[in-house]
Amino acid sequence: MRRLIGHDxxxxxxxxxxxxxxxxxxxxxxxxxxxVMDAVRREAAAPPPIPFPWKSAMAGLVVGGLAMGLVxxxxxxxxxxxxxxxxxxxxxxxxPSTLPPMFNGGVxxxxxxxxxxxxxxxxxxxxxxxxxxxxx
Amino acid sequence: xxxxxDQTDVERVVAGDxxxxxGIVRRWQGPLINxxxxxxxxRGRAEEMAQEVFLRTYRSLRQxxxxxxxxxxxxALATNLYRSELRRIPAWTVPxxxxxxxxxxxxSDGGLEDHDRDLAVRRAVGVLPAKYREALILFYFHDMDxxxxxxxxxxxxxxxxxxxxxxxxxxxxxxxxxxxxxxLKEA
Numbered sequence: 001m002r003r004l005i006g007h008d009x010x011x012x013x014x015x016x017x018x019x020x021x022x023x024x025x026x027x028x029x030x031x032x033x034x035x036v037m038d039a040v041r042r043e044a045a046a047p048p049p050i051p052f053p054w055k056s057a058m059a060g061l062v063v064g065g066l067a068m069g070l071v072x073x074x075x076x077x078x079x080x081x082x083x084x085x086x087x088x089x090x091x092x093x094x095x096p097s098t099l100p101p102m103f104n105g106g107v108x109x110x111x112x113x114x115x116x117x118x119x120x121x122x123x124x125x126x127x128x129x130x131x132x133x134x135x136x
Numbered sequence: 137x138x139x140x141x142d143q144t145d146v147e148r149v150v151a152g153d154x155x156x157x158x159g160i161v162r163r164w165q166g167p168l169i170n171x172x173x174x175x176x177x178x179r180g181r182a183e184e185m186a187q188e189v190f191l192r193t194y195r196s197l198r199q200x201x202x203x204x205x206x207x208x209x210x211x212a213l214a215t216n217l218y219r220s221e222l223r224r225i226p227a228w229t230v231p232x233x234x235x236x237x238x239x240x241x242x243x244s245d246g247g248l249e250d251h252d253r254d255l256a257v258r259r260a261v262g263v264l265p266a267k268y269r270e271a272l273i274l275f276y277f278h279d280m281d282x283x284x285x286x287x288x289x290x291x292x293x294x295x296x297x298x299x300x301x302x303x304x305x306x307x308x309x310x311x312x313x314x315x316x317x318x319x320l321k322e323a
Contacts, residue, residue: 020276
């Protein structure tokens with residue numbers, strides 16, 4: 001037998017609670033635990049992730065930082081110099097003279113800078129190789 | 137479910153006995169799958185998400201500081217993962233505005249069938265904005281315990297209460313026709 005129990009409203013908190021508390025329960029499939037344990041065992045058997053080689057990288061980062069610093073200082077120097085010369089010469093100075101004196105020292109100075117650049121490149125390559133292939 | 141069993145199993149797993157993890161899986165597979173199901177309403181996806189929770193649990197067992205019971209930590213981890221998964225690939229839903237209420241909420245016998253009404257309400261919950269939906273899901277999953285829902289969501293209890301209240305309000309406003317329906321019940 002059915003009886004009218006009144007104008008219950010789902011807006012009523014109790015009614016909402018009743019509806020939403022009665023969510024259907026599902027059962028895990030029969031092989032779920034086994035498949036999770038398989039995945040866990042695979043995870044445990046896998047070699048641990050290779051940690052980032054901070055020690056080796058640090059040398060490279062320091063050298064890279066120094067090189068960046070040098071380039072930055074040289075760049076600022078060039079800008080300041082060219083700005084100063086531009087104001088005196090009303091922007092009519094030729095480009096080579098805007099370079100700092102260290103770049104205008106002739107063949108010997110150029111050779112020194114070239115050697116330094118090559119040395120820096122060699123160090124970068126060596127460090128990269130060391131990082132890529134370990135200590136070999 | 138015993139907190140002592142959980143702690144014992146965790147200690148064994150951390151000491152290197154992987155098989156002890158099976159105890160944790162067997163104890164918590166039901167709740168974790170059901171919680172996932174409430175988020176996505178897709179059985180297969182619920183199991184996939186629950187499996188991912190167990191894997192993450194295994195990886196981070198050492199991070200469980202025993203200041204909270206294991207289940208609290210586990211549900212917080214699961215809730216976090218389910219929420220991000222659902223943000224990444226949302227469950228199939230339709231906008232709240234297009235959920236059709238029954239044209240006449242009263243069937244021929246004079247009352248709306250409970251099943252249809254319950255379904256309409258659950259669908260409406262499924263399309264609420266995430267923060268209200270998540271608060272409602274967790275609140276009812278934890279048997280209407282605000283504190284547990286707040287711990288799982290990593291939110292203050294006051295925030296959860298406010299979201300529950302706003303979520304209910306939105307449900308009421310979106311399903312007005314169901315509010316004034318006389319209900320018949322088996323005597």
